[in-house]
Amino acid sequence: MSTKSFLIINRRPPYASNLAREALDSALTVAVFEQPVAILFLSDAVYQLLPDQQPAAIGQKSLAANLQVLPMYDIEQLYVSARALAERGLSTDQLAVPVTELDDDAVQTLIKQHDVVLNF
Template identity: 55%
Template sequence: MSKSLLIISRQAPWAGPSAREALDIALAGGAFDLPLGLLFLDDGVFQLLPDQQPGALQQKDLTANLQALPMFGVEALYVASRSLSERGLAEQPLALPVESLDDTELTLLIDRYDQVITI
């Protein structure tokens, strides 16, 4: 039986390769039917904003990778509600359907997974 994996993505999409690497791990795990979840935390919540313009910063667009997550079976998507609030994004529409979790729910979520990777 496969161990479950939670990937915590903490970096903004324009802050280097970390955001793309987190999505790549999630897509690869999904392709192999690994039970996994993806949590957007801290600046990682910026990945969820629609209509980003990464070309202005000479970065690649992550939108296609995000939209591919459900097609690869990655449907357990979470966001930290405090991270959204602290960045003024609590009322913003997001590019993906994610479950918003408070601090207590985050602790319970992390405890549910066998392995946790923070990127």
């Protein structure tokens, strides 16, 4: 089977829609196909990375547990928009998992570097 690099782009907050879960499911599926996967968090998707999420209060399942299993699927390249964090008063040390901060130019470069981009 051929190999392509995949970039999963998250733009939405964790529980306002099903997109965050679909993005994670897609990332895991692509990893099962033994393709390299990176995940980029833009805009309100940075809220997916916060610790201490308690979605049970609104009858939803936590996404945080799924984030923790990513390394088991060899998904270790997690990127976040520095601007998205700054606009929301957040910094990487407040996030639940280690992520690499990228400025806008680096985000562009990251997208260019990948063969397949899936948007959520």
